[in-house]
Amino acid sequence: MKKINYKGxxxxxxxxxxxxxxxxxxxxQSAFVDxxxxxxxxxxFECNVRLRGxxxxxxxxxxxxxxxDGTTMIRECVWRINLQKPSYAKLLDIxxxxxxxxxxTNWGLVIEKKEVADExx
Numbered sequence: 752m753k754k755i756n757y758k759g760x761x762x763x764x765x766x767x768x769x770x771x772x773x774x775x776x777x778x779x780q781s782a783f784v785d786x787x788x789x790x791x792x793x794x795x796f797e798c799n800v801r802l803r804g805x806x807x808x809x810x811x812x813x814x815x816x817x818x819x820d821g822t823t824m825i826r827e828c829v830w831r832i833n834l835q836k837p838s839y840a841k842l843l844d845i846x847x848x849x850x851x852x853x854x855x856t857n858w859g860l861v862i863e864k865k866e867v868a869d870e871x872x
Contacts, residue, residue, distance in 0.1 A: 752827045752846045755801060755809055773798045779828040780813055783861050792818050802849050812846050813861075824857040825850045831862050 753776060762775045766788055775781040775798065787793050796816040801808055816824040827846055833839045847858045 752810055752812055752842050753799070755811055768793060768795050769798060770795070771797075777828060777830070779830065779861055779863050783814065783826065783828060787814070787816065792820070794819050802846065805845055805849050810842065810845070812850070822857060823855050824859070825855055826859055826861050828861045834862070 757776055759776055762781055764773045764775070764781075764784065766773050766784060768788055769784075773784055775784060780798070784798075787796050794817050796814050798814060799811040800815045801811045812825055813828045814824075814826040816826065818824060825846070827843060829839070829843070843860070850856075850858050
């Protein structure tokens with residue numbers, strides 16, 4: 752979840768399961784696009800979907816995903832370190848409640864892999 756007018760790094764890609772140009776703003780988002788492209792259960796997805804009527808329309812959810820069985824999933828990409836920040840947790844709650852109010856309960860997080868330290872050291 753991020754602000755609509757985010758000014759950071761943006762990677763633009765055309766992928767088969769996304770109608771528009773897919774704009775990713777982090778390595779997590781970019782890697783997740785690759786996962787969605789390979790997943791046979793996913794028929795299409797949208798990136799950075801604006802949360803209309805919430806917080807003055809300033810925020811967007813990272814992915815709205817349509818599956819072959821007709822269900823919709825929402826996924827927010829989060830850096831592990833941000834999970835401990837109360838302000839970030841509040842934004843995630845806003846997202847989850849927004850989508851729940853739309854009847855979508857399959858809401859979740861995509862978190863980067865935790866680096867595993869070399870056990871031999």
